[in-house]
Amino acid sequence: MLCVEKLSKSFGGVAAVSDVSFSVAKGTIHAVIGPNGAGKTTLFNLITGLLAPSSGSIRLRGEEVAGLPPESLARRGVARTFQNLQVSMNLSAIENVMVGAHLRLNSSLLAAMARRPSLVARDRAARAEAADLLAFVGCGAYLDADARAMPYGALKRLEIARALAAAPELLFLDEPAAGLNHTETGEVERLIGEIGRRGVTVVLVEHDMRLVMNVSQHIVVLDYGKKLADGAPEEVRRNPEVIAAYLGAADGGG
């Protein structure tokens, strides 16, 4: 599905990501872990088009996509959530989720002003789907709430619902459990498992080791922008380099 090769990105001499290669098989759940500043979010931003790589290749179903803008990647079935929330606070919860369906709706200005019946019908269906997705992520109580009035944990899940509204094949979750309490983290863990069972390929960045070990089939470990290890959770957990660089230092959260 996704094949990253020798990907590098430097910011004025600082190599945030250097020579990282890994691949993601269709229908699996992958995790990217590493200490703070290891380059995980930069790696996500490179793959989802928010940043252009300095060098290297990103292939999506065999097609080279490195350097394409985010809207082009969205058209190729990529969706994501953000570490620091990127919710449109001027919209209601359900409207935010409906923006996720943007590419499947008629976005013509003239058709909108004329209220073309086919547009209205599709929009109504999208609203119903968005309501289902909000219920699916556990935000069913917030349908018409203004996003700015919602608590942090609900906004994190709103971002997941919005990404799912795009009907993605490949979903990137950037720290979906950051800032959540124990119960909320458990809900997010269950949610990610369920998304995986629905056939969506998931790649997540996460610090919560228990969540990572529980949901992912494959883990990539980054440290100082380089890949340290790559394998199944048990292999990674036993890798001495990983223990030294990360798990040991992080007090073995799992």
Add this chain to the structure above:
Amino acid sequence: MASPSLPRALSSRAPALAFAAALALLPLFLPNAYYFDVAIRIAVNATLAIALNLLIGYAGQISLGHAAFFGLGAYGSAILTGAFGWPPIAALVVSAAAVGALAYLVGRAILRLEGHYLAMATLGLGVVASIALGNEVALTGGPDGMAVPDFSVLGWRLAGETSWYWAFAALLIAAIVLAGNLVDSPAGRALRALHGSQTAARALGVDASGFKTRVFVLSAVVAAFVGSLYGHYEGFVTPGLAAFPKSVQLVTMVVVGGMASIWGSVLGAALLSLAPELLARFEGYETIGYGAILVATMIFLPRGIAPSLAERFGRKAG
């Protein structure tokens, strides 16, 4: 749960219907032509403010030269009908299309950049437009302005304050309904989402520069269209129509009434169109007055009058 869209559609239509009824009854309470003229100017400004609010309030982009589009529409019609004898409808369509093309060129070049570069570009465009209109004496009559023939379609002539009142009232109602339709649609949500988080909207496939350019062009075309009609109504156009103070006045209407609020634009336009009538003796100082109102609004009602009132009374602004 029950389909949420039916009551939404109804609740979005009801205020427009009530407002249309009010506009239909208003002439009964207007004693003479002067009051009709005031009502017409409010309707013109409200239509312009709604179009500008699509850009400022919904898409989050500022135009400091919107009067240029208004003025170019007025002058386009004045020159094509007056000097070249075109039928007014043809002049109106061609002027609006030309202004749309101009806005497209500016928007394409500028809106690829993130940030408020459009404000600077439109500021420059407005200054150039009003200087050009003031200096091309042979074509525009220069600073003295030029006369505009009457508006007529197929031999039917639109003249007199009462007839024009109906025309501009109908135009305002159309603007309210069409803008409301746009805001509550995939395109409208995409625009608002861009304003809220451009990063997220782009990651969901929203073509940021394309949408901003399209709404900028739409907003400019509406301004030109209204400008053409206003020129015919006044029967005379001057470069002041396109000048910077008029642009500032329009932005003030949007901000004071309430950004991202269609009814706020109507309210803002009404207040700021009436202010000079009420403060006629302070002539020459209106611009300072607009500035003061703008600053006071930003400090005390940062979201504008209509959204602040709506929030106070527990309703969502439309």
